[in-house]
Amino acid sequence: MEDPRVPTDDDASDVEALARKVARLRARVEELEDTLATAAVHERAKGVLMGRDGLSARAAGAELARRAGERGRTVTDECWSVLGGGARRGSSPAPPLGTLPRGRGIAAGPADTAGPTDTARGRVTGSETGPAEATDAGATAPDAGVVQAVLDTLPMPAVLLTPLWSPDGDVADYRIDAAAPESVDSVGRRGRELLGRRVLETYPTVADTDLWHGYRDALLRGTPYESGSSGYEEVAAGLPGESSYTVRAVRLGGRLVVSWACHDPLVREARRLYQMEHLGDLGWAEWNLLTGAATWSEQAYRILGRDPADGPVAWEELALHVVPEDVPQVTEAARCLREEARPLDRTFRIATGSGVRHVRFVAEAVTDPAGTAIEVHALYQDLTAQRRAEQALLESERAFLVQQGLLQAERALAKSLQEALLPRQERTLTVAGLRTEVFYLPSEEGLSVGGDWYSAIGLPDGSGLFVVGDVAGHGIGAVATMAQLRFAAKGMIVTGSPLPDALVRLNALLMHAAEGRHTTATMILARYQPWDRTMTWVQAGHLPPLLVRDGTARFLEPPAGIILGATAECSYEEQRFTLRPGDHLLLYTDGLVERPAEDIVEGLARLAAVAAGAVNDEEGAEHLTLRLTADLSPTRRDDVCLLHLSPPGTG
Template identity: 45%
Template sequence: MKGDAAGEGASPEVLALAKVVARLRSEIVVLEGVAATTAVVERAKGVLMAQGDVSADTAYEMLLGRASERGRTLLEECWILLGRMNAGPPPAHAPTAPPPATTVSGTEPATPAAGAGRHLAGGAALRPLLARLADGLTTARGGDDVAELLRTVLGGDAGVDAVMIFSLTSAGSLELTGCAGTGEELAEQWRHVPPLSGIAAHEAIAGGRALWLEDPAEDALRYLLIADPQHRWPSRAWIPVPSDGPATAAIGFLRAQPGPFTAATRALLRRAARLCAGPLGPPERPRDAGAEGPRDGVDVTSVQRVLDALAGPAILLTPLRSKAGEVEDFRIDAAAPESVDVAGRSGKELVGRRVLETYPTVVGTALWEGYLEALTTGTGYEGEPFTYEEVVAGVPRRSVYSVRASRLGDRLVVSWIRHDTGEREARRLADMQRLGTLGWGDWNLATGSVSWSDQMYTIFGRDPRDGPMTLEELSRHLLPDDLPAAAAAVERLLTEGEAVDQPFRIATGHSVRHLRFVAEAQTDADGAPVEVHGFFQDLSAQRGAELALLESERAVLLQRGMLQAERALAARLQETLLPVPEQSMELAGLCIDVAYVPVDRGINVSGDWYSAIELPDASALFVVGDVAGHGLAAVGTMAQLRFTAKGMTITGSPLPDVLRRLNTLLLHTASDPSGSTTATMVMARYQPWDRRLTWVRAGHLPPLLVRGDRADFLEQPAGALLGASFDASYGQAVIDLLPGDRLLFYTDGLVEEPGEALDVGLDRLAADTVRLLREGRGETLARTLAAMRPGNRDDICVLDILVPDDR
């Protein structure tokens, strides 16, 4: 049978109903209590109404009146009234008049005057006890409940250690109908007492008088005593229970302390017995668990006794059938003490509960079907483990069970195993050991025995068949460097009992492991250590990670050092290759300003370059160039071009010749045809004496001339970019500059924007330049223009040449 109970995937409706049932159940319990109380009061009212021929309200008032007069609770008063009703015909009194208070007490059942009394000095102390008793009696079911109640309530003040209730059977023998505190064995012994003489209970019943057994020695001669009074219950009281006609039951109060019963105690015990007349008397037969069930010869009390002896959980289920005979529910009529349900109710708390009422989600499950089948066919049911979900006060709980059920008469004996707890604990422990790579060990120093957990073998890389290692053997595996510190720690542990928390390394066959040893020593009375227990933790993984981290840290620092060195080198390189003046400089009567912004800030140089040098004849040479590409590769080419150009012009070569030479240079420096580089360039020579500027260009963008308030691009002489073709010719142009003129040479990084036509960028440059000059920012023109470019898309180089005003 598949054990998938309603708990797994029970529909929402079922769960909702389950919640409703749980709530109603608790309400029922409350109402049952109220109902029980009300029933007693109503019956007492009924009695008074009949006796005194009064109305219900009057009867209620009478009860309240009497109770307050006597200082009793309402319930007590009712019980007493009902008990007295069993004691005999009501005394003759005027039907219309409510019985006077004194008459009430006067009609007490015949008790010997031996007991001093009813209204005592200690009387006030009895009240609360009797009130408690009365309350408890409303819900007492059966002799055992009454006995237990008596024992609990009277235990402290009256010293009652055990209670036994005997009833007289028609055959004249005694039957133990209730007991508490005697233990099973004794109760069994005295379950049936044949009509012998010398039984105190018997005498009390027969004589209708209370018997006070206060002298163990003397009593032993007269009576056949229950248990040895020397050791248990040196004093006992047997009080007959008042009932209609002669007494048929007696309550034995067995005390653990010796000595006579005080008057107060006697009164208390008598009154307690009187109160119990109600529940124990004939009209108040305790609800017998077997009475409502099937007449199948199964003695529920016997079954309960069997279950009481069991170690595990087991219950007796009685089927509750509809009129048609169908099983509607099961009632738990007996339960082994270790039976615990999902909500934690155990043993006796389960008795009386109905299965579907208490565990509604069981209906329709394989379990339920299994019960029904076991009941009808008589074959035992063994279910698969299943998860059960119960809702208690709105809180769902789940547990895993395996259940067995077999038929007994017309009932079921059900036993189960709950899988979780022990298993879960064991699993948790194993997981913890494994995950934390922890192993524990015990070393008994006295006997020399050692025990290890499984994980220890894993940690030490040891075959479990070799058994555990002693502390001494362990020390041999330590790395020599770690031995002194570890040995010292263990020494402290063994001599001073100081706890150890020591990291160390061991060599296991093929590897070195980092372990941590945490241990304590247990000492004997003299403080000498007798046992060491502790755990080893394998920290190799963590340690490994730590070391790796340190390594990488070192590597990073090293790299950072290298980068810093590179940077320093790059800066020096740039200074050497292409010194960029911080401020504007003066050259051949002109004011020169440079802006240089390479893309690759790290290297500080790029394929862009400029030259502004004075030639031997006092003229000035201006160059702006742009080698294709970025980075160090372009720098090398740039350096070549720059120095070659400088060299040639200093020696007086005409400008177009210089370009031709540079073109050839580029074409020939490539390692293979596909690796050649190109460059653009604009080069000018300025003669300060006539302000004539002669210039050439190779594929470069047109210079910008600002004259007055206009900015125009110069018309360019012919000349394709360098390194493109072997066939190259270059033209030359001339312009005469005027004071106040400004000339800008620049590279394409200043104007080029992807997605934008080049001319747009050029126009923007012209406009920005005019604007900036109008705003009086001419001194930082080059830098400002360069800074206005967004991002670093390309290297930028700007050369700003100003012809100063004469004035």
């Protein structure tokens, strides 16, 4: 005989059948309640129209049906509109936004209904139409859809509350008409699942609390409300837990925008850990060496390029994911940690679907009383970006050193060529009877030498040729072009070419330079005849000579002439003047007068003033070139060439 106290299969079947029957009866009861509530709403709405518009019951019912048809809504929704509500019962589920403490309100949560409710069933009746002072002055109440679009962009919880007014003009309740995606309640309902809910019907203990009064003040006065940190006890998984919130409410039109922040220590710690992992490219991992169980953080999977669905890698298999060259060191380090409990700190490379990554692995063992490792706690850190930056820096440094060596070698070669072409003059020369003081000084800036040059030679007929020029650019190319022009000009004048013709041919020489080596240059050619003291000169885009006569400095009016190498079509004119005893003529390059961010006119004026002063002082024109360059070009930002010519009898 069976023990009646022991449940049998037949008993289980009876219980299941009874549960199904109860469920059907409960659904039927709820259906009847809904039917009765809907019928009550219809009758109340008809009664409003009968009393307000003087209609019969039949005419009121027909009027509700007509309005519903015109507005594309159900008759029940039209009834709620007549009664002052904006949505019909049951429009959405009724989640709370959190578990409220007894007698305290933390956040606004909606109820089962969104329209006027039957006070006989313990609900609050309310209308969206409220006093004028509840709206912003001069502002139009915002559309809930527009506010919802804004809230959808927020990374924080926030809701739009619409006040429902009682007949005596006070706030009867609030309804959620928009919600940010991060707005979540204690049972997991989030975002738009909260729409249509009421505060008091879900959280009756909110009534007459500081939060409720803060909402009302913010709505009526327009002053933003901010609560202090409000603590409450929440029960999750059967265990109580302390949490706290701060709430902020701001009026928007005739509604409230409410946001809140949770200050739960566990939530804060989890957020901090998550931020730390992301900021430091860190991930944590734990292995139980006794059971083989492993746990990885989300970041650990990302760093190692592993799908979380595949689960963590076992401790014994860790070396299998390392590139072959790093396997021995990882294997040895893992052995020392497990067998000797020695901490591990190694950087190794792993192969992932997106390429090789550099990962720092820091781990320590948890041991039992006998000193045997039973657990491993570890951190991964992705150093790939750092290693790539270091490698790029090393490659850049190598390239820089190579380039620097090439530039230094080029400078040394160019300098040697330049010194061979333009030897320093230690004493004053006499050329065609003119006292000639020459000066050349390379710049102190940069690694490349320039293309400035001068010439002062006697010609076979007893006249003298004086030249200054400046090739555009720096380096070997500029020095090579300078050498071509210097020797070609000498050859042309020695063989009897007129000065203008010589410039035309020098221009053609530059225009026919090899591809990639085309450049430009400026130049002055001057020929002095001692028998009649006549100076004939031409110029190609160069700065004009400076003549100091009778203590006054003036620049000579230049003859027509274009820069060399600019165009194949060119012509040049010459000018003549007579040098008198006591005159000082200066031919120079732009390095003497140019300064950064200064108009060349200022530099020329400074040269004229300094030259006139130097000639007129007690020392006269002795070593004029040295004195001028010391005063005018102390920083030597560019090459300087200077010729000082004075006829016999000049003091």
